[in-house]
Amino acid sequence: MPDIITCFKWAVDEADIRPQASGEVALDRVGYKISEYDRNALEAAAQLKEAHGGSVTAITVATPAAKKGLKDALSRGPDRACFVNDAAFDALEPAQTAALLAGVIRDRLPFDLILCGEGSSDLYAQQVGPRLAQELGIPCVTYVNRITLEGSTLLAERKLEDGIEVVKVELPALVTVLPDINTPRIPGLKDTLEASKKPVQSVGPGEAGGEFPARLQTVALRATSMERRCVRFPADDAGIRELVEALRKSGAIG
């Protein structure tokens, strides 16, 4: 019966990203959500537990404000949560997140399998999963859209550019999942009520053992520029002729 850890990020909701007049992006008035891909990881953990028993622990590294996310995560199936939090954790880069997760997991969370989303829906660096595996010295299987467990052997289908690669690994191991691995459940009222009764272990940075310096520094964050000519033509024959003429003039057609 596998003990599963599923990692999730309390991520900025990208729908709230609005450029300021300067073109910079401000992150002070945005909402947060469980990163989309991590919902798939939570769901995969829940399904594995339904099939094989064992336990599921959700873990996140965030600021104390992410408390809301814990209940959301717990309503999606895990038995308990581990909340690695500090006010300074508001802009961690992937190397820091992975090192903090590794520090906490190594010392206090026994596991057979760690599940992560392939990336986070905000920064999408796709590093925390493989970095965490490397830090813990366990095998890593990325970009998985199907998992089968047979005892302590895990079979996974990786969806890569050139096709499907079916791989086999002995647990313990870490797997990062793709969005098409499953359809995450929508928690009901009962799940939400149950979630508030589940245990949450809070861990501070001092307890993660070690230093976690940033190795990547963000020097700018600017809104994507999509400026175009925005010329419109009417939907009649004359308009279509004008469009073809405009395409010709701009060199887009022969």
Next chain:
Amino acid sequence: MMAGIWVVAEHADTALELLTPARQVADSLGGPVVAVWLGRQEAPPLFAHGADEVLVCTHGGDDQPLEAQVPVLVAEALQAQPEAILVGASLRGREVAARMAAALGTGLGSSCVALRVRTDGLVEMDRLVFGGRAVQTVVCTTRPQMATVAPRTFSPAPPVEGRSGTVRTLPAPPPSPVTVVERKPKPAVSGDVAGARVVVCVGRGMEREEDLEMARRLADILGGEVGCTRPIAEEYHWLPEHTYIGLSGQQVKPELYIGIGVSGQIQHVIGITDARVIVAINRDEKAPIFEMSDFGIVGDLYQVVPRLVDELTRALGK
């Protein structure tokens, strides 16, 4: 002592593309350009395209994944201490790079779309974040400075005649704990949306699969390919997955993109920002795609597209 710039790639195209920024970085920071060939096939002409040194991986049996090379690459990098490592951002490349960065205790800019060397020797890396809504610029404050670079971000480095150098074969890696039990290659695909000069993109405004014919006719006249938005491929399965464009699909850079019945959600349009001319045909005048189009027609695609095909046939004398 700085020990050069590494380029790590499993695909020939990417290797040649990465030699372009590698040369720029090497010119400002000094040191040789070292190409590390990860692929199982024979390496492309890396010296001709700018490499000063070539390292070739030794692959194990068929059951060994490409990622098995990580320990060898890490050992070699610890030895050589390169100033920067650029890795082709294929999916396998992304895993390889992240694990190397962890083992080397350094930072990594993921899926970069631009690189610039600053006067202080740090490489500024631009990457898309928040579903394409913003560009994050990062620098790596530790060494080696690492980045993965998306395919087709740079043009291939031009070949120079008479260049040569030494090829060194890297040792075989230890057996991987992850073994490949089966490979199911994707069926050979016809049409290459990513490299097409003209892309006609079908969105959910199209009502029936058989209406794709209309898009094909438009693409044919223009010598282009038919692409689509994600739902057309992933939900309706009308077109193969490799034809959908956007954040999680293909990045396209055509001379001309024509979106028909495409709303223009950010996750899609982020894949067409490098199109030279964008045309939108959509019946909703408030569709966001109009704000990022050069030319637009507000109208029913079933009315507009056939007439556009007629008009183009006439104009192009076909």
